[in-house]
Amino acid sequence: MTRKKLQIRVLDERIGKSIAFPAYATDGSAGLDLRACLSQPLVLEPGDTQLIGTGLAIHIADPALAALILPRSGLGHKHGIVLGNLVGLIDSDYQGELMVSCWNRGQTRFTVEPGERLAQLVLVPVVQAEFEVVDEFDSSHRGTGGFGSTGRN
Numbered sequence: 001m002t003r004k005k006l007q008i009r010v011l012d013e014r015i016g017k018s019i020a021f022p023a024y025a026t027d028g029s030a031g032l033d034l035r036a037c038l039s040q041p042l043v044l045e046p047g048d049t050q051l052i053g054t055g056l057a058i059h060i061a062d063p064a065l066a067a068l069i070l071p072r073s074g075l076g077h078k079h080g081i082v083l084g085n086l087v088g089l090i091d092s093d094y095q096g097e098l099m100v101s102c103w104n105r106g107q108t109r110f111t112v113e114p115g116e117r118l119a120q121l122v123l124v125p126v127v128q129a130e131f132e133v134v135d136e137f138d139s140s141h142r143g144t145g146g147f148g149s150t151g152r153n
């Protein structure tokens with residue numbers, strides 16, 4: 001198992017006590033569940049979006065890495081609770097609190113409980129581009145075709 005050492009700051013005293021410290025649920029889990037660092041339940045009416053803190057900050061430091069905040073499939077599919085930004089991107093130089101934008105895209109009210117697992121954090125490799133400006137590209141099979149150019153079936 002390869003694990004990358006990552007600096008983390010606990011910004012809220014409830015983390016590690018009433019709200020669990022993030023952990024991989026299984027050996028094969030790609031994501032670490034992020035929990036709502038709330039002092040009381042938070043009601044999300046249909047259509048509402050709220051920015052919810054996790055009580056944690058990470059400093060990835062390595063520009064060849066980033067983290068993605070992704071929805072949890074159960075919350076999204078069953079309850080319509082997804083991310084207001086659809087996907088969150090955590091830059092390697094970000095040192096602030098990890099925030100989760102919670103969007104109730106469903107038709108029923110949803111109450112977020114303190115410590116509830118809202119989303120998941122996945123560490124991903126990143127390659128930064130260095131642009132080389134050219135007049136023409138070497139030709140490719142696809143060329144400029146896109147947006148369904150290959151048909152539906």
Ligand SMILES: O=c1ccn([C@H]2C[C@H](O)[C@@H](COP(=O)(O)OP(=O)(O)OP(=O)(O)O)O2)c(=O)[nH]1
Nearest residue numbers: 069085087088089090091094097098099100101
């Ligand atoms: O779901 C998210 C998305 C972002 N962030 C933090 C980490 C990220 O590094 C920073 C900036 O995010 P992004 O670049 O996506 O937002 P922006 O609107 O471009 O803001 P900025 O001008 O600060 O880059 O906000 C979160 O905590 N949660």
Ligand SMILES: [Mg+2]
Nearest residue numbers: 089090091094
């Ligand atoms: Mg940005």
